[in-house]
Amino acid sequence: MKHSPCHYFIPVICFATVACTASAPPYIGALSSWVNTENTVASSRLLSNISPAGASAGAVAAATSRSNPDYWYHWVRDAGITLREVSIWLNATSTTNNNHVTADVLNRKLEEYAEFSRYLQNTSSSSAYGLGTAKYQMDGSPFTGPWCMPQQDGPAMRAVSLIGYVHHLLANGKDVSIYYDGKQPTSSIVKTDLDYVAANWSTDNNNCDIWEEVRGTHFYTRMIQRRALIEGAQLATQLGDSAAGDRYSLQAEFISQNMSAAFWDAKLNHIRTTANRTGGLDYKTSNLDTQVLLAALHSGLDDGFYTVESDRMLTTVVKLVSVFKPLYGINGVSSATVNSAVMPVSLALGRYPEDKYDGYDSSGPGNPWSLITSGMAEYHYRLVETWNRRETITITPAVAGFLKQLTDDYSIYFRNQYAVDTTCNSSSAMFSEILYNVMVVGDMYMARVALHTDNGGQMYEEWNLDTGFGQGAVNLTWSYGAHTSAARHREAARCIVYSC
Numbered sequence: 001m002k003h004s005p006c007h008y009f010i011p012v013i014c015f016a017t018v019a020c021t022a023s024a025p026p027y028i029g030a031l032s033s034w035v036n037t038e039n040t041v042a043s044s045r046l047l048s049n050i051s052p053a054g055a056s057a058g059a060v061a062a063a064t065s066r067s068n069p070d071y072w073y074h075w076v077r078d079a080g081i082t083l084r085e086v087s088i089w090l091n092a093t094s095t096t097n098n099n100h101v102t103a104d105v106l107n108r109k110l111e112e113y114a115e116f117s118r119y120l121q122n123t124s125s126s127s128a129y130g131l132g133t134a135k136y137q138m139d140g141s142p143f144t145g146p147w148c149m150p151q152q153d154g155p156a157m158r159a160v161s162l163i164g165y166v167h168h169l170l171a172n173g174k175d176v177s178i179y180y181d182g183k184q185p186t187s188s189i190v191k192t193d194l195d196y197v198a199a200n201w202s203t204d205n206n207n208c209d210i211w212e213e214v215r216g217t218h219f220y221t222r223m224i225q226r227r228a229l230i231e232g233a234q235l236a237t238q239l240g241d242s243a244a245g246d247r248y249s250l251q252a253e254f255i256s257q258n259m260s261a262a263f264w265d266a267k268l269n270h271i272r273t274t275a276n277r278t279g280g281l282d283y284k285t286s287n288l289d290t291q292v293l294l295a296a297l298h299s300g301l302d303d304g305f306y307t308v309e310s311d312r313m314l315t316t317v318v319k320l321v322s323v324f325k326p327l328y329g330i331n332g333v334s335s336a337t338v339n340s341a342v343m344p345v346s347l348a349l350g351r352y353p354e355d356k357y358d359g360y361d362s363s364g365p366g367n368p369w370s371l372i373t374s375g376m377a378e379y380h381y382r383l384v385e386t387w388n389r390r391e392t393i394t395i396t397p398a399v400a401g402f403l404k405q406l407t408d409d410y411s412i413y414f415r416n417q418y419a420v421d422t423t424c425n426s427s428s429a430m431f432s433e434i435l436y437n438v439m440v441v442g443d444m445y446m447a448r449v450a451l452h453t454d455n456g457g458q459m460y461e462e463w464n465l466d467t468g469f470g471q472g473a474v475n476l477t478w479s480y481g482a483h484t485s486a487a488r489h490r491e492a493a494r495c496i497v498y499s500c
Contacts, residue, residue, distance in 0.1 A: 024498045030341030031443055032494075034450045039487045041457030042480035043089075043101060046082060049477040050109045055138035058116025063461070063473035068360055071473040073143060074136040076120070076154030077210060078478055080161040081298065083113045085481045087164035088488070110165045114179065116140065117158055118189050131155045131196045132207065148208035148280070152200065153221040156228035157298070159193040163231050166190060170238075182241035191244070194232040198251045201225045202258075206278050210291050211351060214280035219263045219273055220291045223299035223306065226255045230301060256305060270316040271306070273352070281354075288323060289352040290372045292316055297375055297382070297485070308382045309390075311398035317379065318398075318405050323353045325409065328368050328465040336451040345451055346410065346444035348463060349373050359462045359472020367462040367471055371482035374449050378486035380442030384435050384493040391426040393434055395419060403434065410444060412437045439497040446490065449483065459483070 049061040060079035063071035090106040119140050120133075127133040127142040132150025135143040166179045181188040186195060201222070209218045229252035236245035262275040265287070273289035293316075300307040307313065324347055325331055331347045348368035351357075355366025387393050395403075395418050406412040414437065416430040424431040452463045452470065459479040460470030494500070 025343070025440065025443075027338070027341040027343035028443070028498070030339035031343060031447055031450070034338050035446060035487050035490060038450070038453065038457050039484055042459070042483045042487075045457075045459075045475055046085070046477055046480040046484065047101065047105065047109060049475070049480075050082065050086070051112050052138075056116060056119075056140050058112035058114070058119075059136075059138045059140065060113065060477060061138065062477055064475040065473040069473055071476070072138060074116075074138055074140075076134055076136070077151060077157050079113065080154065080157030082161075082477050082481050083110060084157070084161035084164060084298075085485055086110060087161055087168065088485075091164060091168050110162075114162060114165070114189055117162070118178075121189065121192050131193070132200075132204070134208070134212070148212040148215070150204070150207050151210075151212070151221075152197075152204040152207045153210060153218075153224050155193040156197050156221075156224040159190050159197065159228040159232060160224065160298075162190050163228075163235055166235060176239070180235060180239055180241070182236070182239055182244070184244075190232070190235070191241075194228060194236075194244070194248060197225050197228055197232075198248055201251065201255060205276055208280070209274060210294070211289075211357075214274050214277060214284060216274040216277040216280075217262065218291075219259070219271060219275075220295040220299075222255055222259050222263075223295040226252050226259070226305075227299040227301055229255070259306070264312055270319045271312055283356070284352060284354050286323070286353055288316075288319060290320055290349060290369075290375070291351070293320065293372070293375055293379060297378055300382075302386070307386070308379055309386045311396050314398040314402045317376075318401050320349065321347060321376075321405060321409065324349050324368070327353060327365075330368070330452075330463065330465060330468045333451070333468075336447055338447055338450045343447050344410070344444050345448040346373070346376070346441065348448055348452070348465075348468075349376055350462075350465075359460075365465065367465045369462050370449060370452065370459050370479040371461075371476070373445055374479070374482035374486045377442050377445035377449065378482070378489050380438050380445065381486065381489035381493040383438050384442070384496055385489065387431075387435060387438075388426070388496045392423050393431055394423045395421065403437075406437055406441055410441055412441060435497050439493050442490065442493065446486065449486075 051057045052061050059074045060082050062073055062075050062078050066072045086106055086109055124130045124133060129150040132152055133142050134149050134151035134154055135147055162179060166176050169176050179188055179190045186192055205217050206215050208215055210220050229248040233245040233248035263272045265272050270288055271292045272287045273292055296308050296313050304310055328348055335342055336345045349372045350366050350368045356362045356364030357366055397420055400420050414433055416433050418430055452468050453459055460474055461472035461476040464471045
């Protein structure tokens with residue numbers, strides 16, 4: 001591998017809205033103001049969907065929408081994603097979080113969620129799918145209608161969300177035996193899920209994906225199972241349960257070995273969403289899906305295994321952006337006014353190119369989604385954080401392809417030359433310019449979300465592909481959590497690229 005300072009100057013004309021110096025773009029203040037205001041709205045509405053009136057304490061409503069569509073249910077996976085976000089807020093500080101919510105409120109929400117989760121575990125035998133039951137009524141009774149089950153990502157995501165909370169409790173000298181008791185058989189919440197994942201991951205080859213449409217072995221499911229077992233092994237060892245820790249670690253390694261061969265499609269040059277498909281929708285033929293992106297965000301462990309900066313993830317993201325570009329009429333809009341400032345906006349992104357679910361039924365065509373577009377903003381911010389932490393960027397073909405797409409799709413030009421098989425260190429001009437431009441594009445995705453969010457901050461599941469107005473489930477909890485997560489990583493990236 002050749003090493004280069006990567007600071008050769010190429011005379012180019014920069015895109016009018018993108019500065020090529022260390023100074024922030026002129027619209028950055030207006031966008032930051034919107035992000036912070038929406039953060040307050042999103043965190044409040046997310047918390048209000050945990051233990052809402054008319055539901056059991058600890059139940060998490062997927063959305064407030066109760067008809068057309070009816071999302072007034074507790075999905076194990078979605079709830080875990082939500083409470084993982086809450087546990088991150090709580091671990092950020094012992095008194096308040098950046099959304100002005102007191103630690104007491106966050107503790108109470110997590111405690112209620114944990115108790116509700118234990119109730120679901122203890123009554124899971126009443127469902128044909130056991131801990132693989134994905135959907136519950138808001139009183140904790142299993143959903144008994146026709147549905148794509150089992151879904152094996154739920155127990156793993158629930159474990160991940162509560163492991164974060166257990167670390168907070170341990171740091172504050174609290175007893176955690178109701179979460180992890182080190183016994184076999186166990187009655188503790190986290191260990192119940194970890195034991196289930198460790199024992200069943202290799203036999204769950206007919207489970208449903210996160211969109212509840214396809215059966216098989218799924219990338220997202222495997223990624224969150226791997227994370228749960230790795231973090232579970234660390235927790236078990238910390239609490240003196242070394243035998244379980246060794247067992248979890250071994251199963252996590254088996255998952256890693258299985259995934260390396262199962263999901264990469266060298267011919268199509270992207271990560272396959274599903275391997276060994278056994279049923280479900282027959283028109284989802286590309287096997288290209290943004291749930292792969294979400295897997296990197298929810299399950300990445302900074303170990304290079306399908307993380308945001310990994311070559312396979314970068315090439316998959318490039319293909320995802322390319323495939324959605326022509327699908328939605330609103331992608332013809334390239335700028336927006338946010339808080340009286342004109343700024344460039346990115347493409348809007350949906351679930352997968354063949355999608356027919358429009359927020360109400362599957363008569364099609366599918367729409368772009370708020371949570372996915374927020375997720376792509378977060379992806380870019382995390383790239384800034386990761387490359388800054390590494391202090392080097394190796395220009396692999398995947399990195400070069402990603403940077404080229406910034407120019408081709410977003411008119412982001414590079415003054416400094418980059419070449420494949422060179423490595424830029426943190427003192428080089430090229431390194432700084434890459435971080436700057438990736439930050440700019442992350443903000444373009446954030447501006448796209450701002451463009452389609454109601455003036456009062458209300459978020460939907462989807463945006464109409466032609467009008468851009470909210471469509472489908474209103475007050476979708478996942479949409480709010482996706483925004484607060486992206487906003488948190490944006491703040492970290494902003495401090496790296498500009499200043500705090």
